Every structure is written in structure tokens, then in C-alpha cells.
Amino acid sequence: MSVLSVNSLGKSFGGVRAVDNVSFDIGKGEFLALIGPNGAGKSTTFNMINGQLAPDAGDILIGDRSIACMQPRDIWRLGVGRTFQVAATFGSMTVVENVQMALISHARRILNLWRPASSLYRERALELLAQVGMADSADRPSRELAYGDVKRIELAIALANDPQLLLMDEPTAGMAPRERNELIKLVKQLVIDRGISVLFTEHSMDVVFSYADRIIVLARGRLIADGNAAAIRDNAKVQEVYFGTGKTFQEASS
Numbered sequence: 041m042s043v044l045s046v047n048s049l050g051k052s053f054g055g056v057r058a059v060d061n062v063s064f065d066i067g068k069g070e071f072l073a074l075i076g077p078n079g080a081g082k083s084t085t086f087n088m089i090n091g092q093l094a095p096d097a098g099d100i101l102i103g104d105r106s107i108a109c110m111q112p113r114d115i116w117r118l119g120v121g122r123t124f125q126v127a128a129t130f131g132s133m134t135v136v137e138n139v140q141m142a143l144i145s146h147a148r149r150i151l152n153l154w155r156p157a158s159s160l161y162r163e164r165a166l167e168l169l170a171q172v173g174m175a176d177s178a179d180r181p182s183r184e185l186a187y188g189d190v191k192r193i194e195l196a197i198a199l200a201n202d203p204q205l206l207l208m209d210e211p212t213a214g215m216a217p218r219e220r221n222e223l224i225k226l227v228k229q230l231v232i233d234r235g236i237s238v239l240f241t242e243h244s245m246d247v248v249f250s251y252a253d254r255i256i257v258l259a260r261g262r263l264i265a266d267g268n269a270a271a272i273r274d275n276a277k278v279q280e281v282y283f284g285t286g287k288t289f290q291e292a293s294s
């Protein structure tokens with residue numbers, strides 16, 4: 041059974057069909073990239089899956105359970121994690137405390153916010169930080185971290201929810217190419233090690249073609265291609281709508 045099934049999904053804003061009859065699914069342990077030119081409907085699709093937007097049409101299933109129109113928190117409780125385009129950690133807390141907060145939240149405990157979470161779940165938080173290569177920075181205030189490191193912490197926070205599916209909307213936005221590659225390589229390794237499924241959007245074609253197991257392409261709200269890197273690269277429709285200028289993938293991503 042698929043981890044996520046998106047069936048005939050639709051959403052309009054006024055007269056604009058932002059997402060039009062889109063269907064795809066994700067299997068366990070699959071690293072799936074959602075790409076498309078600007079305004080293709082990627083964020084709208086993402087926001088329907090994470091519960092921020094209600095679809096006008098179609099359905100979204102986690103396993104055999106419909107999540108269309110569920111609140112983000114209830115979707116999160118079903119094991120859907122997400123990272124944010126804008127880094128979302130608490131600068132005043134240390135790195136490890138941020139991860140502890142997520143673990144505590146996952147365990148649905150009530151926390152006295154006036155006291156730092158100094159002992160609860162520290163060991164588990166340190167393990168998660170080690171998995172994202174940030175164990176050495178555990179006791180530093182989060183506000184001191186470089187942007188790429190904050191993204192790693194966000195990943196550890198998302199993993200604290202023990203997700204079966206992770207949604208990453210432009211996880212590498214604002215990063216230099218090397219940092220970008222390192223973050224996606226890390227996510228790919230987590231996909232392999234933990235068997236989680238990941239749906240991500242990414243503007244760098246280099247990253248997408250190097251790491252994604254499968255790629256789906258949206259253009260003007262419609263899904264126009266679904267396949268592995270080689271199939272997408274050779275797809276005439278993709279070439280036309282995505283690279284109508286006659287550019288190659290290499291040129292377009294540089």
C-alpha cells in the first residue's frame with residue numbers, strides 16, 4: 041500500500057486553477073521530487089497535503105485514511121513531518137533543547153514553558169542531532185547557527201515526530217550549491233536508513249536529478265510527467281513546458 045495517495049486533486053483561486061486533477065502516490069522509502077516552473081502549483085499541492093489548504097476536489101490518503109480537510113496538527117499526529125521554507129527554531133533555546141521540545145511535543149506531554157527542557161529526552165535528542173551531523177553543536181544557542189545548520193536542526197526536529205512521510209518544501213532555498221547538495225545527501229541517507237518516504241520540491245535540477253528516486257512534474261496545475269531521472273530528462277512535454285527556451289537541464293539549473 042502507498043504511504044501517500046493523491047487522487048484527482050484540485051484547487052482554484054478565483055479563476056486560476058492552481059492544481060488541476062493531479063494524482064500520484066509515494067511508496068515506502070521513496071524519495072520523490074515535485075518540480076515544475078514558477079506558478080506550476082507545487083506549493084498549493086504541498087499545502088493541501090499538510091492541511092494548510094482545503095482541496096476543492098479529489099482526495100488525499102495516508103495509508104487508507106483520508107486527510108483532505110484535516111487540520112495540520114491532526115495530519116502531523118498521523119506521522120507526517122514537515123520542514124519549512126523559513127527556518128523555524130527558537131533562537132533563545134539551545135540546539136538540543138529545540139529537539140527536546142519536539143520530542144516532548146511528540147509524546148504529547150505538557151511542558152512548563154518557563155523552564156528549559158534541560159533533562160527530558162536529552163539522550164534521544166542527542167541521538168537525532170548525531171544523525172544530522174550536529175551533535176557537536178548541541179549546547180550552543182540556536183541563534184548562533186549558520187543557515188545551513190539551522191536546516192539540519194529542522195530536520196532533526198521533523199524526525200523527532202518519527203514520521204513515516206516527510207514533506208520538504210524547498211528545503212535548500214537560500215543555500216549555496218555545496219550546502220544544498222550536502223543537505224539533500226543527508227536526507228537521502230535518512231530515507232535509506234529509516235525507510236521513511238520524502239516528498240520534496242527543489243529548484244536545483246542538479247540536486248533533483250542526482251538524488252530523487254522518482255520525479256513528478258507539474259505545469260500550470262497539471263501533472264505532465266512521472267518517472268525516474270532518465271525518463272523525465274527525455275520527456276518531450278517536460279522539455280517543452282519546463283525548458284521552452286531550448287535550454288538543456290544543465291544550463292537551466294545553473
Ligand SMILES: Nc1ncnc2c1ncn2[C@@H]1O[C@H](COP(=O)(O)OP(=O)(O)OP(=O)(O)O)[C@@H](O)[C@H]1O
Binds near residue numbers: 053057076080081
Ligand atoms: N493564495 C493564493 N491566492 C491566489 N492565487 C494563488 C494563491 N496561491 C497560489 N496562487 C496561484 O496559483 C498558482 C500556483 O501557485 P503555487 O504557489 O502553488 O506555484 P509553485 O509551483 O509553488 O510556484 P513557485 O515555484 O513560484 O513557488 C499561481 O498562478 C499562483 O499565482
